[in-house]
Amino acid sequence: VIDPGHGGKDGGAIGPTGLKEKEVVLDIGLRLAKLLEDQLRVKVILTRDKDEFMGLRERGRIANQHDGKLFISLHCNATAQSSINGIEVFFLSEAKTEDAMRVAQLENSVLKLEFSSELDRTVSEEDFTMRDMLTTITMEMASNNFLKESQDLAASVQKQLAKRLGRRDRGVKQAGFYVMKGTLPTMPSILVELGFITNPYEEKLLKQRTFRK
Numbered sequence: 001v002i003d004p005g006h007g008g009k010d011g012g013a014i015g016p017t018g019l020k021e022k023e024v025v026l027d028i029g030l031r032l033a034k035l036l037e038d039q040l041r042v043k044v045i046l047t048r049d050k051d052e053f054m055g056l057r058e059r060g061r062i063a064n065q066h067d068g069k070l071f072i073s074l075h076c077n078a079t080a081q082s083s084i085n086g087i088e089v090f091f092l093s094e095a096k097t098e099d100a101m102r103v104a105q106l107e108n109s110v111l112k113l114e115f116s117s118e119l120d121r122t123v124s125e126e127d128f129t130m131r132d133m134l135t136t137i138t139m140e141m142a143s144n145n146f147l148k149e150s151q152d153l154a155a156s157v158q159k160q161l162a163k164r165l166g167r168r169d170r171g172v173k174q175a176g177f178y179v180m181k182g183t184l185p186t187m188p189s190i191l192v193e194l195g196f197i198t199n200p201y202e203e204k205l206l207k208q209r210t211f212r213k
Contacts, residue, residue: 031213
């Protein structure tokens with residue numbers, strides 16, 4: 001299951017010249033899906049294949065409904081310091097650093113848009129509080145059978161991306177991403193930050209077809 005982050009009214013992070021995260025990750029997600037289908041002959045499910053809003057809970061629900069065996073969420077990083085650059089891959093666990101917590105909070109901030117979403121009217125606002133989210137994640141992690149697989153996959157993807165793209169290797173990290181919460185008990189899951197869209201040079205790279213490929 002390939003999960004291009006954000007979409008629709010949630011544009012995600014925006015680069016110095018206006019490049020939107022939602023557009024970059026959708027294009028890369030579509031390319032990745034085709035590569036996996038053509039070269040590995042596996043069935044690929046996309047949580048979204050066009051510019052539409054998709055709630056974080058709905059993404060995990062789609063993965064489970066299709067009996068997913070692997071969940072990969074695609075994103076672009078962002079920070080107020082435009083000089084920061086590089087690639088990092090996350091798996092779902094308790095954040096160990098302030099930077100990892102910052103990235104998780106940034107990606108989880110879309111939850112506030114879900115209160116008005118038509119996708120899930122049955123979910124109360126209390127379900128989306130950070131305290132409840134982290135408590136649930138911690139409880140599920142205790143019995144998670146896929147934590148080691150997620151960590152190993154994150155390490156492999158991180159190593160190859162940094163090497164092949166020639167970008168700074170920011171390492172494998174862990175944090176509490178809500179989008180992976182629903183897949184935690186059922187399949188290995190990782191979240192890939194494909195570069196800092198707020199860094200002028202990496203934004204320029206993320207615009208290029210060759211770099212995305």
